Amino acid sequence: MSTATTEKLARIFDGPYYLSIAGKLVEAKYSFDVFNPATGEILAKAPAASPAQLDEAIAAAKTAFKSWSTLGYDERETYLNAYADALEKSRDELARLLTAEQGKPLKTGAEPEIDQSISYIRQIAARRVPIEIVEETDTHCVELHHPPLGVVGAITPWNFPVVLALWKVAPALITGNTIVIKPSPFTPLSTLRFGEIAQGVLPPGVLSVVSGGNELGTQMTAHPDLAKISFTGSTATGKEVIRSTADTVKRLTLEMGGNDAAIVLPDADWKSIIPQLFWGAVGNSGQWCVGIKRLYVHRSVHEEFVAAFVDYAKQQKMGDGLDPDVTIGPVQNKMQFEKVKTLLDDIKANGQKIALGGEIDERRPGYFIPVTVIDNPPEAARIVQEEQFAPIVPIVMYDDVEDAIGRANDTPFGLGGSVWGRDTRAAVAVANRLETGMVWVNEIHTQGVDIPFGGHKQSGLGTEHGREGRLLFTNAKTVLVHK
Incomplete structure (x- = not known):
């Protein structure tokens, strides 16, 4: 330059x-x-x-x-x-x-x-x-x-x-x-x-x-x-x-706010979707309301999945966003940076397994949180229950799809979610049971001007986008005319 x-x-x-x-x-x-x-x-x-x-x-x-x-x-x-x-x-x-x-x-x-x-x-x-x-x-x-x-x-x-x-x-x-x-x-x-x-x-x-x-x-x-x-x-x-x-x-x-869950079904071609899941969680340094906050993976592939997810994360470069080689920037402000540090302290204090990251370089200027992967934390853990708004991803193991659906819904939030599996009909059936305003099947974060977007429960009131969203900028006025 x-x-x-x-x-x-x-x-x-x-x-x-x-x-x-x-x-x-x-x-x-x-x-x-x-x-x-x-x-x-x-x-x-x-x-x-x-x-x-x-x-x-x-x-x-x-x-x-x-x-x-x-x-x-x-x-x-x-x-x-x-x-x-x-x-x-x-x-x-x-x-x-x-x-x-x-x-x-x-x-x-x-x-x-x-x-x-x-x-x-x-x-x-x-x-x-x-x-x-x-x-x-x-x-x-x-x-x-x-x-x-x-x-x-x-x-x-x-x-x-x-x-x-x-x-x-x-x-x-x-x-x-x-x-x-x-x-x-x-x-x-x-x-x-x-x-x-x-x-x-x-x-x-x-x-x-x-x-x-x-x-x-x-x-x-x-x-x-x-x-x-x-x-x-x-x-x-x-x-x-x-x-x-x-x-x-x-x-x-x-x-x-949201605490969006992604459920990877047992039949999913999980190796091919690692990049989508990674960026669905870590894009914008994890700072989006509809980001994947909890990733549920079946026990049969959990260990391999975590290893592949970590390997993909290691290929990314964190730094100043004006550097063209950087793919992950800092969290945006000091207040959020300090909040995320308390989450990391909680993870360590409770002995949860850190598969990647977890250590902040305090000598480094700026508000950088390294990509951190938590391997199968308990459901009650703060990192599972709270919206982290940071590049920290809990990968939670499940045995039964019914249990995964129940855990995904057991939250006061209901913004978005996603379901991943080869059997599209089965995946849609799971998606239809998620208590969220928006749910993706075998994709993530597709949005558009004609696609309504809004939250259930404590994730919001009303919608944006679509005819439904545009109508919320108007009053309904009924005009009755006798000819």
Whole structure:
């Protein structure tokens, strides 16, 4: 990399960064530090929006809603496609910025996330929520309309900060809403940047980005002028969102935690699926809600499976995501790093068998957790019962498929899961018994704009994607006409 390129990237990473409010780039009186998880050093300073600035952003969105909601779908589609075009022009910059603040490898993590986000906007722009004719006779007609809600508040997480934000932006805007986004304080930079890009394309107030700490999120969830909160994050925080929105009876979509189980059936061609299972668990350094958190393997192949899984893990390189040879980056922030260390301490204190990893190099800068494989921990172990959000994989032995199904379901979570076996019909029968919002059979993490995604139990409320997800950005309005 040339000196000029390095200096340019340094400027991009350093900022400055601005709030996006009412079509303008706005400074904040205060700022907070954003860290590079690969080094533990300060990457940049992000603006900390004041309560008054959040009020201003919501007021501007409320004003913009009056005109934006009256546009037709085709007009809004034109705006969204122009926004996708503008993002594409900054694709490389956004990807490098995403790696710098989040830690994921540039080539296998950040660039695909930016590309998927741009594609998602374009696909959603072409979708419609039409008027439905419920009943029609010569004298009477009943129509079901789907008008937009108003101003949507989006609270987004640090594991996939770009795509999970734009999953909310695109359906909100195409259905006629306006939106105010609050990114995670751990990864606000790429969101602030795509908010900045939006101001040159979308009408003022249609999309605003305000960054800040948890107190800003609390102000958002209680704000009387927000019609809906779309939240992605932990179950504990999601419960706080529910409490905070009660007085204003906001519409809610909550995508929360998971403890997804993968069940490898006795007839599975397990050797061929090791890479899929590995990346299903360890991709994004294990930091995704629908990542494989528990891997159940039949006793007849368990020992060989663990050995092959460990061998594949040893072929990966952990390091700074800007290194093109790196396949696994750090965990994203110090808080998560310290939490994962307590899990590793618990594993060791309870004498659980570590087949790979388990030792953190405390001399190494950054928040690096080595890929760690736990061989057949007890069902009651923390690493089995809790969502680790790290590259630690418990491979649990089972004897009976019925028992594996029971253990997979014995959790307060119900986000996703997967089943693997040669007999597809038998695998689907097992999948149908998993208590989750999404379940894959002989594949993992296939998603799309028309595939509904949401959690059961304490993993969430509502859905994203699909017609079901788009409808949650609208009100059902029944119009009855006597002819």
